[in-house]
Amino acid sequence: MTPAVILLHPADNVVVCCRTVRMGERILLEGGVELIARGDIEIGHKMARVALATFAKVIKYGAPIGSMTQSADAGEWVHLHNMKSDYIGAHTRSTSGEGE
């Protein structure tokens, strides 16, 4: 059975989904901590391991990968809608081209 999530570094405040996780799914982390998925989260995407406040650094691989632009509860999906790069902005298909 594929584990639901992986913690890449002990200092991380996000975990990464090893398969698509369903809303309401209970996920047991090492050390007995239980997370409840706050939505469907796809493989490779991040889930908050703890509650994250606005402006909090998102830590993955033990290193900051950006900052929260909104708060998130533990178990919530962490992505472009609630975090951003501290270096250079990301672009998506909907932000490029004529439809700007």
Next chain:
Amino acid sequence: MIANGYLRADGRKGIRDVLAVGYLVECAHHVARRIVEMADDTEVQLVGFPGCYPNDYALRMMKALSTHPNVGGVILLSLGCEGFNREELARHISQSGRAVETVVIQHAGGTRSAISEGLAAVGRVKAQMKRSLVKAPFDFSDLIVGTICGGSDGTSGITANPAVGRAFDRLVDLGATCIFEETGEMIGCEGPMGDRAITADVAVAIRGSIEKADKYYRAMGYGSFAPGNAEGGLSSQEEKSAGAYIKSGHRPISGVIKPAEVPSAHGLYLLDVVPDGAPKFGFPNISDNAEIVELMACGAHLTLFTTGRGSVVGSAIAPVIKITGNPETFRKMAEDMDVNAGRIFGGEADLDEVAEEIVALVKATAAGARTKSEELGHQEFILTYKSFDQAGPACLPRTAAHR
């Protein structure tokens, strides 16, 4: 010995015996492509440069690619009036001991006659390649391996990239030369990367190359972060960077090279791909194949290509081994993927086992086994304008054997 390689007159050894047909301006592209199509031989492959204005980088790159150890002979296709210095390129190829012929479309009398002249040249160059064929033992110490990632997602940095990193460690330990690049995708990793340099000068060069990349991409307005990266779960440039950086493994970094510079000794090298000076010709590498072409120009015999979303590309001249970190991508695109690093997620393999599999595949590919993209006929190639200052000697402290 891992293979029976092709020994070239200049002393370099290849793992394939390619006849490269190179167009020197877009106006000669169709004629060159028809020659390759009509030759109907997987080892007759199309390369070229589309611009009409001269560019030192493009000339340097075409020289390096035309004398790549996997290339045994070359046919150059010129329209006749373009800026490319075809005489100098032909002289360089000839001096390397390789067979070379040039077809000038305006001299030949147009499309049809240039195609038939080109096909006749293919026959002659092939015959000469056959006559001058020398096979020689090919060992890890002869091998140069590059790595890139394309279509990265949240799985790449967990499975495929660290597995390639461990494969790089093994290859370096076995005496091979390994090259990683994508300095624009390592923005945020300059600190730990500089700490791995073998000398203080190399550390300065590493940090400088990342700083240059950061500046350059800011001026362009976009990082290398593409829409598919976000769909795959990556949320920022630095998150992508951290995942990409792991491909370099853990060995010390022996030097920083620029495109068309072949590492002077064994070990691990960083290829600085971002042009020097103010942004001039647009994005440093407009797509993954532009990066593969630069790795080849630095002598890479083959490229390890990690992908999450699922790239299908291969390359002219040097085989591409594709490694996906995403088990769902492997299921959907198994025909295109050489290695399924996504098995790590299911606990069916660990990073070391996948690294061993990659090293074994590198050996088999060097010995002539064809990769998935080779089987499918992928021979992508792209070369565009860039400008570089040459690297100083400080960036290449280890000046050893002639390669």
